[in-house]
Amino acid sequence: MRSQLDPEKLPKHLAIIMDGNGRWAAEKGKNRLFGHQNGVNSVRTIVEESARLGIPHLTLYAFSTENWQRPKEEISTLMQLLVQSLRNEFEKLLENKIKLQTVGNTALLPKSVQNELQSVVDKTAHNTHMTLTLALSYGAKDELVAAAQQLAQLVKNNIISPGDIDSSTLNNHLYTRNLPDVDLLIRTSGEHRISNFLLWQIAYAELYFTNVFWPDFREADLHQALLTYQQRERRFGKTSAQINA
Numbered sequence: 001m002r003s004q005l006d007p008e009k010l011p012k013h014l015a016i017i018m019d020g021n022g023r024w025a026a027e028k029g030k031n032r033l034f035g036h037q038n039g040v041n042s043v044r045t046i047v048e049e050s051a052r053l054g055i056p057h058l059t060l061y062a063f064s065t066e067n068w069q070r071p072k073e074e075i076s077t078l079m080q081l082l083v084q085s086l087r088n089e090f091e092k093l094l095e096n097k098i099k100l101q102t103v104g105n106t107a108l109l110p111k112s113v114q115n116e117l118q119s120v121v122d123k124t125a126h127n128t129h130m131t132l133t134l135a136l137s138y139g140a141k142d143e144l145v146a147a148a149q150q151l152a153q154l155v156k157n158n159i160i161s162p163g164d165i166d167s168s169t170l171n172n173h174l175y176t177r178n179l180p181d182v183d184l185l186i187r188t189s190g191e192h193r194i195s196n197f198l199l200w201q202i203a204y205a206e207l208y209f210t211n212v213f214w215p216d217f218r219e220a221d222l223h224q225a226l227l228t229y230q231q232r233e234r235r236f237g238k239t240s241a242q243i244n245a
Contacts, residue, residue: 005053005227006230010226011183011229013181013183014184015061015182015185015198015201015202015205016060017185017188018043019188019214020214021036021039023035024039024214025215033073035213036078039214041215042214042217042218044092045217045218046219046222047060047098047132048092049219050130050222051130057130058131058133059182060134060135063078063104063137063138064138065104065105065137065138065139066139082136093124093127096130097128097129099124099126099128101121102117102135102136103133103134103135103143104136105137109136131179138175140198140199143174143200144200174200181201182202183205183206184225184226184229185197185198185202185206185207187209188210189211192209204234206229208228210225
């Protein structure tokens with residue numbers, strides 16, 4: 001299926017809601033933590049395949065603001081897995097020239113996680129083949145509120161006027177200010193929700209939902225999503241006739 005993909009029509013920015021670890025584990029009679037541990041394999045596979053295909057930007061929804069409500073044991077395991085994965089995959093990031101960055105309120109993460117993240121972010125900062133963004137302690141509504149507060153402060157301080165605020169100005173105050181808008185959003189596990197993820201950035205994204213649980217999501221599943229994306233007509237509010245012309 002990979003051979004059917006048009007390299008000229010790949011998304012510039014692919015975002016993925018990695019869902020279904022818990023249900024995948026439950027089907028196997030295991031606990032949720034087992035699912036998260038196996039989900040790491042899919043992360044490795046999809047990051048490396050995206051880099052091989054030449055997708056410039058990949059954003060993964062790793063931990064939402066709402067996930068802080070989960071049991072403490074599960075949160076602790078997720079944080080440990082994150083640190084372990086950063087250490088295990090660091091050399092691969094360098095080898096594949098992948099730049100790591102994060103979006104979200106990472107100040108809420110444990111200090112050890114913050115330190116590990118910052119270390120990898122700093123050491124991969126000059127990589128240019130692909131930007132891998134991890135959404136950690138991220139919520140789109142919080143992101144928009146924070147941007148609005150920043151702009152309000154600028155207006156209050158007479159640095160800008162209300163009339164200066166447009167979509168570009170707001171975009172420049174988001175976590176994702178250095179990223180293009182999302183072209184394709186994939187969600188695994190059969191759920192058909194956005195779950196407070198990149199609400200501003202997916203305004204014209206193509207949405208792809210699959211029943212495959214995240215721990216089972218592999219290259220062939222990614223290729224199918226990309227092939228479906230390439231078969232769609234992206235009009236951005238225009239008519240088909242305008243696009244064809």
